[in-house]
Amino acid sequence: xxxxxxxxxxxxxxxxxxxxxxxxxxxxxxxxxxxxxxxxxxxxxxxxxxxxxxxxxxxxxxxxxxxxxxxxxxxxxxxxxxxxxxxxxxxxxxxxxxxxxxxxxxxxxxxxxxxxxxxxxxxxxxxxxxxxxxxxxxxxxxxxxxxxxxxxxxxxxxxxxxxxxxxxxxxxxxxxxxxxxxxxxxxxxxxxxxxxxxxxxxxxxxxxxxxxxxxxxxxxxxxxxxxxxxxxxxxxxxxxxxxxxxxxxxxxxxxxxxxxxxxxxxxxxxxxxxxxxxxxxxxxxxxxxxxxxxxxxxxxxxxxxxxxxxxxxxxxxxxxxxxxxxxxxxxxxxxxxxxxxxxxxxxxxxxxxxxxxxxxxxxxxxxxxxxxxxxxxxxxxxxxxxxxxxxxxxxxxxxxxxxxxxxxxxxxxxxxxxxxxxxxxxxxxxxxxxxxxxxxxxxxxxxxxxxxxxxxxxxxxxxxxxxxxx
Ligand code: LFR
Numbered sequence: 001x002x003x004x005x006x007x008x009x010x011x012x013x014x015x016x017x018x019x020x021x022x023x024x025x026x027x028x029x030x031x032x033x034x035x036x037x038x039x040x041x042x043x044x045x046x047x048x049x050x051x052x053x054x055x056x057x058x059x060x061x062x063x064x065x066x067x068x069x070x071x072x073x074x075x076x077x078x079x080x081x082x083x084x085x086x087x088x089x090x091x092x093x094x095x096x097x098x099x100x101x102x103x104x105x106x107x108x109x110x111x112x113x114x115x116x117x118x119x120x121x122x123x124x125x126x127x128x129x130x131x132x133x134x135x136x137x138x139x140x141x142x143x144x145x146x147x148x149x150x151x152x153x154x155x156x157x158x159x160x161x162x163x164x165x166x167x168x169x170x171x172x173x174x175x176x177x178x179x180x181x182x183x184x185x186x187x188x189x190x191x192x193x194x195x196x197x198x199x200x201x202x203x204x205x206x207x208x209x210x211x212x213x214x215x216x217x218x219x220x221x222x223x224x225x226x227x228x229x230x231x232x233x234x235x236x237x238x239x240x241x242x243x244x245x246x247x248x249x250x251x252x253x254x255x256x257x258x259x260x261x262x263x264x265x266x267x268x269x270x271x272x273x274x275x276x277x278x279x280x281x282x283x284x285x286x287x288x289x290x291x292x293x294x295x296x297x298x299x300x301x302x303x304x305x306x307x308x309x310x311x312x313x314x315x316x317x318x319x320x321x322x323x324x325x326x327x328x329x330x331x332x333x334x335x336x337x338x339x340x341x342x343x344x345x346x347x348x349x350x351x352x353x354x355x356x357x358x359x360x361x362x363x364x365x366x367x368x369x370x371x372x373x374x375x376x377x378x379x380x381x382x383x384x385x386x387x388x389x390x391x392x393x394x395x396x397x398x399x400x401x402x403x404x405x406x407x408x409x410x411x412x413x414x415x416x417x418x419x420x421x422x423x424x425x426x427x428x429x430x431x432x433x434x435x436x437x438x439x440x441x442x443x444x445x446x447x448x449x450x451x452x453x454x455x456x457x458x459x460x461x462x463x464x465x466x467x468x469x470x
């Protein structure tokens with residue numbers, strides 16, 4: 001039986017159960033189970049099917065054990081900002097509402113009449129996004145005060161999944177920071193903010209730093225799997241896990257998935273006026289550092305296009321088709337809020353091009369090229385903003401995550417930014433989750449050692465200006 005660690009990594013469009021094990025300082029991965037994650041409409045709200053997600057985790061671990069692996073530890077990471085509430089008996093009393101749901105429309109403005117925007121930024125360091133947990137909680141308080149009243153426990157999505165695995169309640173730190181309710185200096189829930197918004201502070205538990213065990217699997221699960229694995233907190237925010245698996249510390253990273261998260265790691269939050277103007281965030285890292293980054297709309301736009309074309313095209317089809325549309329040059333501002341959850345992505349893009357008096361895309365290839373070129377445009381612009389705000393020049397970009405396999409965008413980005421682009425690992429999030437577990441158990445000595453292992457274990461490609469691939 002091969003001993004292993006298990007990373008459960010659930011993104012906004014799919015989830016995976018991946019096992020990892022080390023042999024001679026080489027990290028091996030095996031994807032055991034992959035499943036879709038879709039937003040469902042429940043009573044007029046966009047929700048995640050959280051019960052099914054837990055069943056998928058269980059299926060993944062059952063298959064892991066059947067494949068003759070012996071899990072030492074398990075850790076879950078997911079997207080950020082979404083949460084559920086439990087009552088005093090630890091039963092879930094809210095749906096896992098999706099951050100793209102319209103319940104937060106207009107709430108940001110309401111909150112800012114109570115808490116000044118600049119103060120909120122200096123206190124938390126967190127970017128302004130209409131979907132942040134702070135606005136979701138206030139929306140819930142407006143629409144269903146009885147649920148807030150009844151709540152005893154606030155859990156982010158991975159905290160809830162960890163609770164179902166162990167029975168232990170935690171609020172993991174990296175994900176807690178994305179709520180915009182954690183004070184950036186104290187790294188604890190900001191009590192004054194909670195008071196100003198009349199949110200009950202007793203539902204939040206002291207943020208728990210990643211890289212610690214929260215206990216063994218529940219007895220019933222131990223028996224079901226004949227397995228005594230402990231559950232270890234990785235950076236439960238997927239981006240925190242992903243950034244732990246970058247190739248080097250001194251580059252700009254882009255974690256490319258449903259969102260593109262572009263930034264640098266820092267020792268302290270940067271909450272200057274410039275950082276606020278460009279809407280950069282300072283999220284808590286799994287490594288005691290801060291991720292200073294910007295959310296860019298990302299491959300969500302392509303995922304929507306894929307869905308609207310009834311899955312007739314694969315991601316690599318979109319890349320090939322984009323290569324064939326050389327003459328089409330319209331670009332959009334990908335961070336325009338209209339692209340967050342439009343009725344139809346194609347119509348939203350067409351309207352934008354019409355309003356800005358550009359050629360209107362008609363074919364699949366034109367839509368794909370427009371999205372890819374616009375993302376590259378936004379990446380180049382963001383690189384300039386990072387250098388301006390930090391006063392530092394960066395020679396290289398490291399693109400990680402599934403989107404790092406997009407040759408069209410990689411060539412364009414190297415060309416446009418003039419920086420050397422290193423790709424991979426494409427499984428950065430699962431890898432970051434796994435190495436956090438392995439550091440906790442002592443299988444890996446330190447974060448530095450984990451970088452050496454990652455560099456040795458996963459191939460990377462290098463792109464330079466003029467699209468040359470070395
Ligand atoms: C990426 C991510 C981003 C977060 C967004 C919404 O998957 O976690 O970091 O801003 O999803 O939760």
